[in-house]
Each structure stands twice: as C-alpha cells, then as structure tokens.
Amino acid sequence: MSIEPISLSPELMAATxxxxxxxxxxxxxxxxxxxREALESDSExxxxxxxxxxxxxxxxxxxxxxxxTPDDIEQLRALQGRAQxxxxxxxxxxxxxxxxxxxREVNQEISELLGVDFASLARQAxxx
Numbered sequence: 001m002s003i004e005p006i007s008l009s010p011e012l013m014a015a016t017x018x019x020x021x022x023x024x025x026x027x028x029x030x031x032x033x034x035x036r037e038a039l040e041s042d043s044e045x046x047x048x049x050x051x052x053x054x055x056x057x058x059x060x061x062x063x064x065x066x067x068x069t070p071d072d073i074e075q076l077r078a079l080q081g082r083a084q085x086x087x088x089x090x091x092x093x094x095x096x097x098x099x100x101x102x103x104r105e106v107n108q109e110i111s112e113l114l115g116v117d118f119a120s121l122a123r124q125a126x127x128x
Contacts, residue, residue, distance in 0.1 A: 035096075059076050
C-alpha cells in the first residue's frame, strides 16, 4: 500500500515551513540540542550510559532464565544512581522532556484551530 503525497498550497507550505523554523528556534528546542551535544561530547556520560545499557541487558537476559543475582541488581542500581546524578544526563533528560511538552502545546494549539487532533492525522498517514 503506497501513500500518495499530499500537495500543499503555497500559503500552507509557507506556514508549515514557518512553524518548523519557529519550533526549531524555540528556547526548549535550542536548549535540548545544546544538552544533546553536551551529552554526546561527554565521554564519562557516554561510558556510563553504555555500561548502564549493558547492565540492563544482562539483567533482562538473566531474568528470562531465572538467574538474576543480587549482585546483578546491585550493579544495575549503582549505575542507575550514577546516571541520575550525572549533570549531562540530567540536563539532556530535562530538556528533552521540555521539548516534548512544547511539541504537545503546539499540537494542542493546532488541534484547537483545526477542530481535530492534529497529531492523530500524522499517525494515520504512517508517521511517528
């Protein structure tokens, strides 16, 4: 099943592009991108996230086989605690949540103007 491309009027295309620019330049998205860049360049945070992901995978696998040890749980909790105290990870999570909240607000405004749940239209078309 193929989806036919939607043809937008020049006015609607300009409004869409303007909305995209405004969202990208909003404070919440600027801060999110800065926090993401900081997280990506923080080798300690990256190492911590990698070790946390590995520990989570190990616990899931061990759980599936009924072989989780108290040491596995202790190691996972210690890594989770370190991640929850890491400034780069905290800033990234906080700014990501703010950016998502901002998108929800934008969606709500558009939905009210259109009189329909705007985000559901995108999901129906095979997006997000």
